[in-house]
Amino acid sequence: MRQTDLAIIGAGPAGLAAALEASRAGARVILLERDDWLGGQLVKQTHQFFGSKNEFAGMRGVDIATHFSEQIEKDENIQVFTGATALGFYEDGVLTAACAGRMIKIKPRTLLVASGAMEKMIPFENNDLPGVYGAGAVQTLMNVYGVAPGKKVLMVGAGNIGLIVSYQLIQAGIEVEAIIEGASHVGGYWVHASKIRRMGVPILTNHTILKARGQEKVEGALITRIDENWQPVPGEEREVSVDTVCLAVGLSPLAELLWQAGCEMEFSPQLGGYVPIRDSNLETTEEGIYIAGDVAGIEEATSAILEGQLAGISAARKMDYRIEEEKVEEIKANLETLRAGPVGEHIRQGLANVER
Amino acid sequence: MKDDVILCFCEDLTRDEIREAIKKGATSFDELKRLIRCGMGACQGKTCEENIQREIMTITGRKREELPLPRQRPPSVGIYLEDAARGDDDEK
Numbered sequence: 001m002r003q004t005d006l007a008i009i010g011a012g013p014a015g016l017a018a019a020l021e022a023s024r025a026g027a028r029v030i031l032l033e034r035d036d037w038l039g040g041q042l043v044k045q046t047h048q049f050f051g052s053k054n055e056f057a058g059m060r061g062v063d064i065a066t067h068f069s070e071q072i073e074k075d076e077n078i079q080v081f082t083g084a085t086a087l088g089f090y091e092d093g094v095l096t097a098a099c100a101g102r103m104i105k106i107k108p109r110t111l112l113v114a115s116g117a118m119e120k121m122i123p124f125e126n127n128d129l130p131g132v133y134g135a136g137a138v139q140t141l142m143n144v145y146g147v148a149p150g151k152k153v154l155m156v157g158a159g160n161i162g163l164i165v166s167y168q169l170i171q172a173g174i175e176v177e178a179i180i181e182g183a184s185h186v187g188g189y190w191v192h193a194s195k196i197r198r199m200g201v202p203i204l205t206n207h208t209i210l211k212a213r214g215q216e217k218v219e220g221a222l223i224t225r226i227d228e229n230w231q232p233v234p235g236e237e238r239e240v241s242v243d244t245v246c247l248a249v250g251l252s253p254l255a256e257l258l259w260q261a262g263c264e265m266e267f268s269p270q271l272g273g274y275v276p277i278r279d280s281n282l283e284t285t286e287e288g289i290y291i292a293g294d295v296a297g298i299e300e301a302t303s304a305i306l307e308g309q310l311a312g313i314s315a316a317r318k319m320d321y322r323i324e325e326e327k328v329e330e331i332k333a334n335l336e337t338l339r340a341g342p343v344g345e346h347i348r349q350g351l352a353n354v355e356r
Numbered sequence: 357m358k359d360d361v362i363l364c365f366c367e368d369l370t371r372d373e374i375r376e377a378i379k380k381g382a383t384s385f386d387e388l389k390r391l392i393r394c395g396m397g398a399c400q401g402k403t404c405e406e407n408i409q410r411e412i413m414t415i416t417g418r419k420r421e422e423l424p425l426p427r428q429r430p431p432s433v434g435i436y437l438e439d440a441a442r443g444d445d446d447e448k
Contacts, residue, residue: 086432087433088430088431098433102443121406252405267421
């Protein structure tokens with residue numbers, strides 16, 4: 001049995017930031033990552049981040065991942081397991097993970113679940129045809145493996161992921177036929193939407209996909225205008241000729257280990273699904289179990305970094321490591337700034353219902 | 357009208373098959389799972405859960421927050437028995 005102060009599941013922005021913060025306070029950390037590299041979704045984010053200088057504004061996601069990884073590799077308090085998938089958390093506080101053909105067992109004093117999220121899928125006819133992808137999968141294919149998913153893409157969803165991935169597809173020389181969005185407005189930032197529009201890609205709001213066309217693979221799609229009740233408007237159907245349908249229709253928190261651990265959970269539409277009840281230091285209702293990043297509620301990488309810092313430092317404090325209280329207040333203030341304004345409204349609403 | 361849109365990809369279950377099972381009285385994800393195996397494949401329900409819950413909501417009139425998730429048990433992903441049996445290095 002491996003003993004450690006803090007076990008962290010997931011080495012995305014939240015997990016990486018948490019590991020460094022806990023280690024800085026003196027805690028020994030085991031960091032588990034399912035992929036063979038550190039960084040989570042950061043590694044495929046080729047665009048520059050917004051926000052303040054503290055949280056890497058102006059840096060590309062992939063460079064933030066490298067920046068964190070280099071620090072983690074040098075850090076003697078942090079033991080990293082890549083290619084390691086967390087399997088279970090048991091009543092006696094033992095965490096198991098599958099890693100390199102064996103099942104490892106860890107008994108941590110505290111646990112941080114920073115497992116991220118999973119892409120949502122919407123039902124439509126022929127959605128099992130090859131050529132129907134999640135937007136995250138397309139981004140992985142392009143930016144991690146250098147593989148073009150197709151030649152001509154229909155993007156479903158005009159949130160930030162749909163907009164950014166569309167832009168990256170165009171950068172990779174792939175045509176984006178249109179972005180369709182079920183809601184009456186673009187969900188993502190205007191700066192991304194404007195960039196796409198300037199490149200001549202139509203963004204069709206109040207539109208959805210009815211079916212994918214094709215026998216062996218996607219050869220087209222039938223889209224339609226919908227009314228405010230999401231019902232198709234007769235006579236507003238239209239065929240588009242594409243070989244790829246890319247779904248950017250939201251993310252769900254990957255909370256299975258928190259359910260296993262018995263954490264109290266609450267369904268939050270604003271945060272993307274079932275998320276754990278937590279206190280202001282990101283501790284769940286199970287003592288010593290912390291959360292950070294998308295598993296705590298779907299947001300974005302900058303808030304995941306800040307939440308990771310907060311969870312990491314809070315776990316260290318829990319174990320009586322000496323921390324700077326001002327640092328805790330500073331992180332909380334940064335989070336609040338990030339969530340201020342109209343863009344963060346749904347996050348604030350969601351958090352109000354799950355924070356105790 | 358026949359509706360063969362696939363909702364559970366791993367187990368290849370269509371909307372019609374899922375609706376039929378709900379109408380038979382399987383009105384929670386766990387009951388459906390025992391009847392028709394939805395959510396028991398490689399993704400362990402992560403892809404289909406929301407869309408299947410929506411079918412339960414439509415037929416039973418219950419709200420999303422009233423519908424429990426399928427029970428979560430370890431292991432959360434498939435694992436080879438030989439890996440489990442091999443255990444950890446430091447147990448030798």
